[in-house]
């Protein structure tokens with residue numbers, strides 16, 4: 143009979159493996175949703191004639207080849223959109239496009255997830271399973287957040303890329319796969335190579351064709367078109383009329399630093415459409431929430447702070463705060479339940495502020 147402690151260890155390990163499998167399964171579910179109709183087709187890439195012109199030229203050069211591509215860019219800057227564009231413009235466009243988030247793979251399951259496993263090859267492997275490489279056969283495998291892949295997995299990935307064959311976990315058989323790999327990361331891979339966190343041979347293999355995606359603050363010329371696109375999309379989704387986008391609002395969007403890039407822009411504009419009930423864009427309030435979020439803004443806020451942006455940001459925050467109070471009081475300024483009481487301000491002082499920030503309380507009465 144086995145000692146009790148060993149049995150407990152095994153049980154715990156099995157439970158842990160099952161938990162990890164469930165987590166991987168959940169990630170796969172979200173992946174499949176992304177592969178479906180929520181995915182963005184290349185038709186809607188904004189900026190192809192603007193800030194993405196050089197990137198799209200690179201896409202056109204690399205797409206018809208079978209070369210690996212490496213997309214480098216900040217979080218939310220559109221790396222997946224570009225990976226998909228390469229796939230759609232390649233001769234593999236009828237094949238699968240599969241995105242795997244390397245950062246979300248539990249380290250114990252990386253091999254099994256990428257290369258598959260045979261039945262009984264490890265505790266919990268009750269069935270044989272094809273890995274993502276096999277599933278992407280004839281198509282493109284998009285390895286997102288490649289910088290998160292542990293060194294041991296990097297070695298095995300390199301081997302598959304070089305030889306075009308893989309072995310499932312627990313099998314001696316070599317399986318041939320025809321997969322084009324596109325990798326992406328927001329991390330500084332060359333620095334990781336220097337520090338030994340990323341293998342140099344894999345870097346050379348992947349970086350055959352690097353594509354550097356500009357951050358949103360480096361392609362301000364696209365802000366208006368992107369904003370218009372996101373406003374229309376939000377209005378359509380919410381079933382409300384499309385509110386107009388004014389010059390002053392475009393300026394306001396252009397002045398912000400966008401640490402979360404295009405994803406953040408989309409979220410801010412959706413919030414602005416919601417807050418303005420489709421009648422107008424409540425950009426002050428939508429951006430106010432963003433500016434009050436110190437975590438998201440911290441990494442780029444400091445070098446850009448100067449007197450002008452600080453004063454402007456403060457104005458935006460105060461104005462958002464006043465609007466928020468008026469939303470809660472349905473436009474009532476003084477008396478019981480009024481915004482003055484809520485803000486502990488003298489009603490005349492509040493009226494002065496509302497005039498200064500050109501806020502009309504009447505606009506909030508209908509809500």
Ligand SMILES: Nc1ncnc2c1ncn2[C@@H]1O[C@H](COP(=O)(O)OP(=O)(O)OP(=O)(O)O)[C@@H](O)[C@H]1O
Pocket residue numbers: 182186187188189194215216217218219220221222223224286328371404405408
């Ligand atoms: N050029 C573009 N035109 C329109 N929408 C875009 C464009 N680029 C990105 N988006 C949208 O912005 C959001 C973020 O894009 P995407 O997921 O491709 O960024 P990412 O760089 O891969 O992000 P992460 O680093 O988090 O993986 C998505 O909703 C995408 O549809």
